[in-house]
Amino acid sequence: MKTRATLIGFSAILMWSLLALFTAASGKMPPFQLSAVCFLIGSLPGIFVLLARPERTKLLRQPAKVWITGILGLFGYHFLYFTALRNAPAVEAGLIAYLWPLLIVVGSALLPGERLKWNHVVGACLGLGGTVLIVGRNGFAFDEAYLVGYGAAFLCAFTWAGYSLLTRRFEAVSTDVVTGFCLATALLSLACHLMLETTVWPQTGFEWLAVAGLGLLPVGAAFYAWDFGIKNGDIQILGAASYAAPLLSTLVLILSGFAEPSWRIGLACLLVTGGAILAAKDMIFRKAAASPA
Numbered sequence: 001m002k003t004r005a006t007l008i009g010f011s012a013i014l015m016w017s018l019l020a021l022f023t024a025a026s027g028k029m030p031p032f033q034l035s036a037v038c039f040l041i042g043s044l045p046g047i048f049v050l051l052a053r054p055e056r057t058k059l060l061r062q063p064a065k066v067w068i069t070g071i072l073g074l075f076g077y078h079f080l081y082f083t084a085l086r087n088a089p090a091v092e093a094g095l096i097a098y099l100w101p102l103l104i105v106v107g108s109a110l111l112p113g114e115r116l117k118w119n120h121v122v123g124a125c126l127g128l129g130g131t132v133l134i135v136g137r138n139g140f141a142f143d144e145a146y147l148v149g150y151g152a153a154f155l156c157a158f159t160w161a162g163y164s165l166l167t168r169r170f171e172a173v174s175t176d177v178v179t180g181f182c183l184a185t186a187l188l189s190l191a192c193h194l195m196l197e198t199t200v201w202p203q204t205g206f207e208w209l210a211v212a213g214l215g216l217l218p219v220g221a222a223f224y225a226w227d228f229g230i231k232n233g234d235i236q237i238l239g240a241a242s243y244a245a246p247l248l249s250t251l252v253l254i255l256s257g258f259a260e261p262s263w264r265i266g267l268a269c270l271l272v273t274g275g276a277i278l279a280a281k282d283m284i285f286r287k288a289a290a291s292p293a
Contacts, residue, residue: 008225020249029202060180070181092150093152104238105124105236123280126271127279237280
């Protein structure tokens with residue numbers, strides 16, 4: 001069960017690797033408008049399940065702390081991420097925001113029944129090194145003029161790490177509640193859009209398909225898979241493996257013609273893959289030992 005849940009959680013990382021491609025293909029919708037539309041689409045599968053099985057609606061009756069954690073996690077992360085990108089260069093803001101996998105791995109030591117091992121930390125650090133190579137391929141230029149953006153990016157990292165770690169504490173709560181988290185995030189994103197942005201709709205059918213893809217996968221199914229994986233799988237492995245997302249995203253962009261290959265990406269592949277294998281070595285060898293010779 002734990003291995004299966006970990007693999008389901010990893011499927012969220014695979015879906016997040018499509019985020020950059022679908023976003024690039026979705027046209028020029030401003031970020032909060034795009035967030036509102038995508039989270040609304042992302043809530044539809046859960047809504048259909050609840051309509052088909054009305055008895056599951058009782059699973060939505062959860063304590064306020066569950067709803068606060070979920071809504072702050074999903075909406076808070078995206079609000080802070082967009083704020084960081086508006087107030088700092090995307091490269092530096094993205095790298096700072098992507099400290100969350102390392103924070104999850106280290107913070108997991110505070111969870112009941114979890115034990116942090118050297119391979120988890122080293123694996124996460126190798127993944128961070130690979131991410132630095134990818135995100136910083138055009139160099140870094142930290143400037144104190146962007147402190148607001150950097151601060152928002154740090155808060156962004158802590159928000160998603162905190163949400164993931166607290167979600168583990170709510171392992172008895174059904175993943176059905178993610179439907180409510182997505183709906184609430186859509187509404188809050190809409191409010192931010194109406195206050196801060198000018199509405200821009202996709203101009204072609206291809207752009208609408210990209211928006212639908214965003215809502216169904218990286219901004220939809222991925223959050224359901226992550227919730228299930230974090231609650232029932234190996235959180236240290238998932239934290240370290242999360243560094244695969246920017247690498248896979250870059251590879252997808254290269255295959256789609258949006259980016260060029262380089263030695264940095266090759267080295268990043270080795271670091272991220274090696275770090276993930278190192279972090280997961282206990283699960284890999286345990287599974288191998290359990291298999292018949």
